[in-house]
Amino acid sequence: MAIRLFGMDVDGVLTDGGIYYGGPAAELKRFDAQDGMGVTLLRMAGIVPFIITARGSAAVERRADELGIDEVHQNVKDKIGCLMGILDRRGAGLDETAYVGDDLSDLCVMVKVGLPIAVANAREEVKRVARHVTAASGGRGGVREACEYVLREAGLLDDLAARFLEGEARAWEK
Ligand SMILES: [Mg+2]
Known part of the structure; x- marks a missing residue:
């Protein structure tokens, strides 16, 4: 079954898991630029990226906006309910969904989707269901690798990369 949706956790997946507190409200996170290009490649292929995270920060909102991720769900208590809502809106099935996780809180989603992916730094319990x-690792190219895995499996990766040779892909970059 072709993958149409690609979900990601934030801390430990889109970041290395470090959370920097910088004053009363500021929370800083370190994202990976090459991961960002991976998400761009997904969008070019028509695959919808989404984020589900139990935490919440303005940094995630900003990064998601930069990457053109419309489905950003923060402060989520019910991850399964959130996932099913996304699938419903997008008219996709669980078997058409990939999800990248790193910790126990991702397990409930990972055991439901068709293609669960664990980053290298994921806990053993998570790797077992992947x-x-x-x-x-997360925040160090793990998401880029997961994006390329999905695109390679679909036979799309080489053609997408080739579009950058012509500069055609510029419009997709933000
Ligand atoms: Mg995490």
Whole structure:
């Protein structure tokens, strides 16, 4: 079944898990630029990226906006309910969904989707339910690798990369 939705956790997946407190309200996170290009490649392929996280920060909102991720769900208590809502809106099935996680709180989603992916730094319990484990860690290229895995499996990766040779892909970059 072709993947149409690609979900990501934030802390430990889109970041290295570090959370920097910088004053009363400021929370800083370090994202990876090459992960960002991976999300762009997904969008070019028509795959919808989404974020589900139990925490909430303005940094995530800003990064998601930069990457053109419309489905950003923060402060989520019921991850399954959130996931099913996204699938409903997008008219996609669980078997058409990939999800990248790193910790126990991702397990409930990962056991439901068709393609659960764990980053290299994921806890063992998470790796056990994953169908693919990346060599790179969260915040250090793990998401890029997961994006490329999905696109390679679909036979789309080489054609997408080639579009950058012509500069055609510029419009997708933000
Ligand atoms: Mg996490």
